[in-house]
Amino acid sequence: MSFKKIIEPLKENLKRNGITEPNALQTEILSKIKGGKSMFVIAPKNAGKTTSIVISVINKLKDEFEDAPRALIFVKDKEACLKLAEIFNTYKRGTNLRVYCAYEEHNMELQREELYLGTDIVIATPKRLNKIFYLNGINLNKLQMCIVEDAEFLFRNNNLAEVTRTPESIGRCQYLVFSDKYDDRFDRWQDSFMHLADVIEFE
Template sequence: MSFKKLIEPLKDALKAQGIEIPNALQTKVLSKIKSGANLFIIAPKNAGKTTTLVISVINKLKEAFEDAPRALIFVKDKQAALELADLFNLYKRGTDLRVYCAYEEHNLELQREELYLGTDIVIASPKRLNRIFYLNGINLNKLQMCIVEDAEFLFRNNNFAEVTRTPESIGKCQYLVFSDHFDNRFERWEESFMFLAQKVIIK
């Protein structure tokens, strides 16, 4: 997929950063993500996985809509959440998409209040997201995309189990997992909510 098929504000934002043609990973996966396929996207560091994630979410959501989030992105911690939010803010210029970060170091009640005001994209650590959800602090009924960035962190501190709980509580949605390598434990997801998921591997 070429950048010609992206929404205009996103093309302008990419061009402002000197990015005018997709790299190898983006060429291979952007059209698959746009089609709604569930994907394990396996590529080495510096292959452009995070930028590909951001481009895909912005291009799919396009503009702000209602109050409930339509994209949920799991990250390992506060620093990862804030860094990803910065990248979203860079590339969503020209759109009115709203991005919110939820992580343990922030006041829980305040996060619930802020989420109630409305957002399109939530970037969250797994434990904090689940705590907010089970306190009825976030509505996931409108979710279109559920994504894991840099999925290696899942296999520490019970994060794999925390992320696995989320699909049990939401309806049909697209799942994307970005990782440096395919871990055999992902096969559990292939047997459930990521049934028939495609693997895209860049070496």
């Protein structure tokens, strides 16, 4: 997919930051993501995975809509959460999309109150997201995209089980998993909620 097919504010923000054409990875996956395909995207560091996430989410959601989030992105920790939010804030200028970060170091009750006010994109650590969800602090019924960034962290501290709980609680959704390498434990997801997912391996 060329950048001609993305919304104008995003195109301008990319251009402003020196990005005028999709790189090789983005050329291969962006149109599939736009079409709603669930995927495991396996590519090395610096291949453009994070930028692909940001472009795809902004282009698909376009603007603020209702109060419940439509995109959920799992990350490993607070630092990754804030870093990804900063990238979103750079490229969503000109839209009114709302981005919210949920991580352990923040006050739980305050997070629930802030989420109640409405957001479009939630970037969260798995444990904090599940705590908020089971306290009825977030509505996932409108979720369109569920994404894992740098998925290697899933195999530490029971994160795989934490993330696996989310599809059990939501309806139909597009799932995108970005990782440096494919792990055999992903086979469980292919056997359940990602059984029609493509595996895109990029070198």
